[in-house]
Amino acid sequence: MIKDNTTWYVSWFDTPFYHILYKNRDDREAQVFMDNLTRYLNIDENGKILDLACGKGRHSIYLNSLGYHVIGADLSENSIEYAKQFENDTLQFKVHDMCKPYPDTFDAVFNLFTSFGYFEKDEDNLDTIKAIKSDLNDYGIGVIDFMNTEYVIKHLVPEETKVIDGITFNLKRYVEDGYIIKDISFIFESKAYNYQERVRAFTLEDFEALFEAANVHLIEIFGNYKLQKFDVKTSERLVMLFK
Known part of the structure; x- marks a missing residue:
């Protein structure tokens, strides 16, 4: 991973x-x-x-x-x-x-x-x-x-999958400790990757x-x-x- x-x-x-x-x-x-x-x-x-x-x-x-x-x-x-x-x-x-x-x-x-x-x-x-x-x-x-922020949190999609250029991106969104967070996971060339986006809920x-x-x-x-x-x-x- x-x-x-x-x-x-x-x-x-x-x-x-x-x-x-x-x-x-x-x-x-x-x-x-x-x-x-x-x-x-x-x-x-x-x-x-x-x-x-x-x-x-x-x-x-x-x-x-x-x-x-x-x-x-x-x-x-x-x-x-x-x-x-x-x-x-x-x-x-x-x-x-x-x-x-x-x-x-x-x-x-x-x-x-x-x-x-x-x-x-x-x-x-x-x-x-x-x-x-x-x-x-x-x-x-x-x-x-x-x-x-209020609108985004109200309409947050907790889980989503997107297939782009043959890569399946698994997205999870949630609010934690004052941040809106998106976890991004996918497999590319047999390797598992995990990234995260964190934006303050200003x-x-x-x-x-x-x-x-x-x-x-x-x-x-x-x-x-x-x-x-x-x-x-x-x-x-x-x-x-x-x-």
Whole structure:
């Protein structure tokens, strides 16, 4: 049995299996979100955007196609290596720890698709908010696109099986010690693999406390990618704009 005891997001995100499991994400939905968000923020046509925890760069690439200067940053060396094939004069990808400030400032910093709340230490979550604040220029806006925890827990599917590229992924989801956890197990080439995703079950109130501690101001809250009003009972997303 293969089980990597490194920090889960370091070991899991750098495997090819992570990208296989999530290969069918809805790119069209992501593009609509970026259209709505950049339009709402009224970012200048040649504005600078930091896509923080960019993965393989799907949001970064689309944002760049809209005319923005984009830096995609992620801790996963494998993801950045893949994304670099799409680089051009106004699109670069960098390996970067989002707990630390990036050495530049931007018109917007986007942290998308629940790419927050992975850390074991509370101070790392706070440091990430502080880092985003320092990454913003005088007029810049930070955006965190998180799950609506109450909705997710209410609709949690405890067990699920997905067959993708001939691999049978067995998924188990549960809530434990303030985290929403997904256990992922599968067999590949006669070897058994086990990985785990752990995301803090942050509520809006938790984020408000983090923002206050980081001395940033919450400007707007949306409940989906159409930027409709947030409702704690029915919204699937928690999209927060701050500066």
